[in-house]
Amino acid sequence: MPRKPASTETDVLIAGGGMAGLSLALALAQGGLSSTVVDALAPETVTDAGFDGRVSALAYAVCRMYRALGVWPHMAHHAQPINDIVVTDGTVRGGASPLFLHFDHREIGEEPLGHLVENRHIRLALFAAARDVSAITLIAPGRVTGYSATPDGVTGTLADGRQVHARLLAVCEGRQSALRAMAGIRTIGWSYRQTGIVTTVAHEKPHHGVAQEFFLPSGPFAILPMTGNRASLVWTERTELADALLALDAEDFAAELRARFGDYLGAVEPVGPRWSYPLSLQIATDMIAERVALVGDAAHGIHPIAGQGLNLGLRDVAALAEVMAQARGLGLDPGAFDTLERYAQWRRFDTVSLAAVTDVLNRLFSNDIGPVRLVRDVGLWAAGQAAPLRRFFMRHAGGDVGDLPKLLRGDSLAA
Known part of the structure; x- marks a missing residue:
């Protein structure tokens, strides 16, 4: 992908070149639209092994999209x-409850429920796929410091004084977006007073591609299978306890980790650095303004309890690229407000419903109240006995329900 000065004119100015921003640029290019992507960090910084220790569970519909965009081979x-x-549900000392919920991908087809990929490798794949796409211009490091919108277009001002004229400003710069505030879009939400501890472990026995979600009183303890005999842990704790855990030396931290992990995969050893992330809910009151569309974390940040945060943002990408490509194909203005309103309406229910579900699940399972624990254990077991409900949950987690954009069905926007 050529790193050259921004052209004066582009179809879409994308503020933020993370996973959502780069995915949007590729999707727009397939739909016949050019973009200029501006990101605060250089590619070599965001693809460094020490930058981000997280992995992402890519839903199978998102994997289809990445195949359609040519990203998957990378x-x-x-x-x-x-x-x-x-x-499963349980406690650190008592272990897991005998009542549990099991999802088997073979119930809904041969396609896996998704894939676990380290965020670093997702970014590397996106850069590789975009490298030779002439419709994409990357400015990194750089920053969109402001913009002005008119009924005919938008002009973004960069930190170095350059201006980029476009039909749309797509804001993909994350939860703390300054451009969202400039657009007059408010957010609602709250802190969970929880911290997500992320690290990688090596284990003795093969995991066979089984992901574990172990609900403990302080929050979920997710064991996510990685390539080889490795797993990524997303360990949710109350913030005050998380701080104490992160301050432990290597031996004591490993002991606390093993107490929660158990021995079902044999000997377990932490092999990577520890990262931590504060957990909160944040939803924008609207996803659009005049000549502006919010995408990904700029529009919504949810609890990682179901591993759906990135998938939610990539569903934004698929929807926005499709409505803009359709408008272009009809000879209409792809950045006009009626085009953006179609995007907002398409994404509104999915965003609000998933935010509500993850919020309720976290509150239901992050406590140690006896009667509540009994109800949720029985609920897990009952859901596991109802095959239609079980299959619906799997399809929903895979992003394969509702009115899907073309890319999430695996179809090209160029067709």
């Missing part, structure tokens, strides 16, 4: 299929 050998998901 990450396939780093992707671990998710064959099964086991959901």
Whole structure:
């Protein structure tokens, strides 16, 4: 992807070149639209092994999109299929409840429920796919410091004084977006007073592609299978306890980790650095303004309890690219407000409903109240006995329900 000065004119100015921003640029290019992507960090910074220790569970519909965009071949050998998901409840000392919920991908087809890929390798794959796409211009490091919108277009001002004229400003710069505030879009939400601890472990026995979601009183303890005999842990704790855990030396931290992990995969050893992330809910009151569309974390940040945060943002990408490509194909203005309103309406229910579901699940399972624990254990077991409900949950987690954009069905926008 050529790193050259921004052209004066482009179809879409994308503020933020993370996973959502780069995915949007590729999708727009397939739909016949050019973009200029501006990101605060250089590619070599965001693809460094020490930049981001997280992995993402890419839903199978998102994997279809990445195949359609030509991204998948660049990450396939780093992707671990998710064959099964086991959901259990319990305590650190008491272990897991005998009542649990099991999702087996074979119930809904041959396609895995998704793939686990390290965020670093997702970014590397996106850069590789975009490298030779002439419709994409990357400015990184750089920053969109302001913009002005008119009924005919938008002009973004960069930190170095350059101006980029476009039909749309797509804001993909994350939860703390300054451009969102400039657009007059407010957010609602709250802190969970929880911290997500992320690290990688090596284990003795093969995981067979089984992801574990172990609900403990302080929050979920997710064991996510990676390539080889490795797993990524997303360990949710109350913030005050998380701070104490992160301050432990290597031996004591490993002991606390093993107490929660158990021995079902044999000997377990932390092999990577520790990262931590504060957890909160944040939803924008609207996803659009005049000549502005919010995408990804700029529009919504949810609890990682179901591993759906990135998938939610990539569903934004697929929807926005499609409505803009359709408008272009009809000879209409792809950045006009009626085009953006179609995008907002398409994404509104999915965003609000998933935010509500993850919020309720976190509150229901992040406590140690006896009667509540009994109800949720029985609920997990009952859901596991109802095959239609179980299959619906799997399809929903895979992003394969509702009115899907073309890319999430695996179809090209160029067709």
